[in-house]
Amino acid sequence: MLRFIVRRLLQLVPTMFGLSLLLFVWLHRLPGGPETSILGERATEERRAQIRESLGLDQPLYVQYGRFMRKLIQFDFGDSIQTGRSVTTEFLQRFPATVELTVVGLTIAIGLGIPLGYLAARRRGGFLDSAAVGGSLIGICIPIFFLAYLLKLVFAVQLHWFPSSGRQDELLDATRVTGFFVLDGILTQEWDASWDALMHLILPGIALASVPLAIIVRITRASVLEVLSEDYVRTAEAKGLTEQTVRSRHVLRNALLPVATTVGLAVGGLLSGAVLTETVFAFGGIGSFLKDAIEFRDYPVLMGFIMMIALVYVLVNLAVDVSYSLIDPRVRVR
Amino acid sequence: MSKKTDKIDALAALSAQRSETGETLWKAAFKRLRGNPMAITGAIIIAIFLVVAVIGPFLVPYSPTATTWLGEVSESQALFPGPRAENWLGIDHQGRDEFSRMIVGAQQSLLVGVVATLFGLVFGALLGGIAGASAGLGGRIGVWIDSIIMRLMDMMLSIPGLLLAISIAAMIGQSVATVMIAVGTVQIPIFARLLRGSMIAQAQADYVLASTSLGIRKPRIVLSHIVPNSLAPVIVQVTLLLGIAIIEAAGLSYLGLGNADTTFPEWGVMLTDAQRYLSSAPRFAVFPAVAIIITALGFTLLGEALREALDPKLRR
Numbered sequence: 058m059l060r061f062i063v064r065r066l067l068q069l070v071p072t073m074f075g076l077s078l079l080l081f082v083w084l085h086r087l088p089g090g091p092e093t094s095i096l097g098e099r100a101t102e103e104r105r106a107q108i109r110e111s112l113g114l115d116q117p118l119y120v121q122y123g124r125f126m127r128k129l130i131q132f133d134f135g136d137s138i139q140t141g142r143s144v145t146t147e148f149l150q151r152f153p154a155t156v157e158l159t160v161v162g163l164t165i166a167i168g169l170g171i172p173l174g175y176l177a178a179r180r181r182g183g184f185l186d187s188a189a190v191g192g193s194l195i196g197i198c199i200p201i202f203f204l205a206y207l208l209k210l211v212f213a214v215q216l217h218w219f220p221s222s223g224r225q226d227e228l229l230d231a232t233r234v235t236g237f238f239v240l241d242g243i244l245t246q247e248w249d250a251s252w253d254a255l256m257h258l259i260l261p262g263i264a265l266a267s268v269p270l271a272i273i274v275r276i277t278r279a280s281v282l283e284v285l286s287e288d289y290v291r292t293a294e295a296k297g298l299t300e301q302t303v304r305s306r307h308v309l310r311n312a313l314l315p316v317a318t319t320v321g322l323a324v325g326g327l328l329s330g331a332v333l334t335e336t337v338f339a340f341g342g343i344g345s346f347l348k349d350a351i352e353f354r355d356y357p358v359l360m361g362f363i364m365m366i367a368l369v370y371v372l373v374n375l376a377v378d379v380s381y382s383l384i385d386p387r388v389r390v391r
Numbered sequence: 392m393s394k395k396t397d398k399i400d401a402l403a404a405l406s407a408q409r410s411e412t413g414e415t416l417w418k419a420a421f422k423r424l425r426g427n428p429m430a431i432t433g434a435i436i437i438a439i440f441l442v443v444a445v446i447g448p449f450l451v452p453y454s455p456t457a458t459t460w461l462g463e464v465s466e467s468q469a470l471f472p473g474p475r476a477e478n479w480l481g482i483d484h485q486g487r488d489e490f491s492r493m494i495v496g497a498q499q500s501l502l503v504g505v506v507a508t509l510f511g512l513v514f515g516a517l518l519g520g521i522a523g524a525s526a527g528l529g530g531r532i533g534v535w536i537d538s539i540i541m542r543l544m545d546m547m548l549s550i551p552g553l554l555l556a557i558s559i560a561a562m563i564g565q566s567v568a569t570v571m572i573a574v575g576t577v578q579i580p581i582f583a584r585l586l587r588g589s590m591i592a593q594a595q596a597d598y599v600l601a602s603t604s605l606g607i608r609k610p611r612i613v614l615s616h617i618v619p620n621s622l623a624p625v626i627v628q629v630t631l632l633l634g635i636a637i638i639e640a641a642g643l644s645y646l647g648l649g650n651a652d653t654t655f656p657e658w659g660v661m662l663t664d665a666q667r668y669l670s671s672a673p674r675f676a677v678f679p680a681v682a683i684i685i686t687a688l689g690f691t692l693l694g695e696a697l698r699e700a701l702d703p704k705l706r707r
Contacts, residue, residue, distance in 0.1 A: 076546045194691060195684065195688065198684045202641075202645045203676070210669050329552050333646070348557065348646060363554060363558070370549055370550075370551060371549050
């Protein structure tokens with residue numbers, strides 16, 4: 058087990074190295090450059106050259122890449138051209154927002170998806186089943202930013218049940234500890250701050266959950282249907298075990314394996330969806346910052362953020378692979 | 392990363408199987424499709440969409456960009472004439488005929504979906520095909536080529552799709568072509584993995600052994616036997632992607648990376664424009680949203696039915 062994890066972590070090194078090289082060449086080929094964003098379109102050629110020189114952009118690409126890699130070994134992605142602060146600081150400040158949002162989205166998707174999928178399979182062909190299957194099809198096909206807008210319009214603007222944007226009410230002046238606002242409130246026992254942050258998460262969380270929820274419902278349903286026809290389930294039922302025991306011990310335990318894989322895969326989609334959802338709800342996570350960074354040609358931020366997101370994504374999937382063999386002792390990862 | 396790739400590979404391997412009765416996978420799949428209401432519904436939706444998108448623009452009553460009724464529109468009073476005899480879906484916020492815009496928008500959406508998918512398919516299949524062929528036939532150099540291509544694809548897979556699309560869109564500027572290329576590029580590694588996995592599974596088949604013993608040259612076995620038999624999962628992916636491409640294109644338009652000429656109708660752009668009028672004139676959003684959802688639903692239904700028909704494990 059440990060060997061497997063170590064080997065997978067070692068495999069990460071060439072992958073991340075290749076990714077950095079690819080991204081570096083690719084991003085620096087973007088037309089325009091940060092000097093245009095700083096000085097505007099009409100700046101003189103001399104001023105442009107000055108800025109490029111001060112940022113080191115006048116040197117050959119391989120020299121720039123060498124410098125980037127030397128810094129990277131010390132976990133330094135350089136400073137953002139836009140804000141002048143270090144990329145790591147910017148990332149750590151914004152990433153908690155995206156993590157919070159992703160966690161809420163995933164919790165909704167799993168918490169609702171597995172029971173719904175299970176019930177749909179148990180009442181196969183019934184109303185609930187058709188509703189779950191139909192709903193999940195629509196969930197995949199609805200553009201996520203449109204759903205986010207609808208939720209915002211109905212539940213925030215018209216019904217005032219939830220706040221319409223941001224992460225927390227500024228007036229609360231909550232204490233910051235970790236950057237995870239809900240957790241901060243709990244740690245400092247500022248319960249109202251925690252509650253307020255949670256309320257800000259509900260609508261974007263639901264919007265973000267739509268696609269993974271749809272996928273989890275369908276996978277759980279298919280998987281439970283397969284397990285239900287197994288001999289050991291019939292045996293368990295024939296033995297007179299209660300429905301509850303059969304469900305938890307025999308059906309769900311076996312049916313959840315493919316679901317675990319799906320959850321790992323969904324994380325990539327969640328990170329993509331978070332960009333759109335964060336934009337609609339002005340959530341202040343990595344999404345909108347990344348979008349600005351592209352317009353600004355903020356190379357250090359683009360390199361740093363995309364690489365860190367890729368790293369998180371790969372690590373999450375490694376965690377899923379590990380959990381897979383914990384759930385099912387038969388699966389011995391190679 | 393590995394679960395994503397495993398899943399694609401598993402899908403690819405399934406195409407190597409044949410039914411017990413000896414009829415080809417495709418014949419059996421088509422039979423099953425005809426009896427599946429999901430597939431029929433999907434096919435009907437797609438057929439209507441195709442007819443509207445291809446013939447519709449020639450028959451629209453008005454120009455989709457002409458602001459003929461601008462005088463009747465008042466943004467400050469939220470006055471937007473609704474559906475009536477001369478304008479079936481009413482007037483949009485710029486005094487244009489909504490019905491004509493929807494129809495011409497269908498053509499744009501179809502174009503985006505088809506070109507994006509073709510882009511992903513052509514490059515993905517080319518890379519996957521080269522990788523699969525070199526892995527199976529090329530000896531040591533082949534294995535090298537295969538692993539270089541596939542590691543490259545793995546790297547692309549490790550970046551969340553929308554981020555990849557955004558960075559591509561940023562690279563080539565704001566246009567319709569941008570959206571097509573961005574959406575298509577995200578699919579390249581998936582197509583590549585699918586075709587390669589499927590080809591490697593096919594390489595074990597008896598008919599390859601038979602052809603080899605008959606003395607047929609390797610390139611010919613690959614091109615005329617292995618590749619045609621490996622296409623099943625790729626075709627499923629194409630169908631599913633056509634729907635997804637339309638949704639993703641809408642998302643990119645929303646982020647401001649789509650067509651710079653926003654007067655030209657495209658469903659994603661229309662939906663984005665409509666957000667400002669969501670409370671005063673919700674129909675601006677409802678028409679393109681419903682159109683996108685139904686079209687995507689059509690492709691998803693057919694794609695899923697096709698996958699079910701081709702995948703013996705899902706059959707019940």
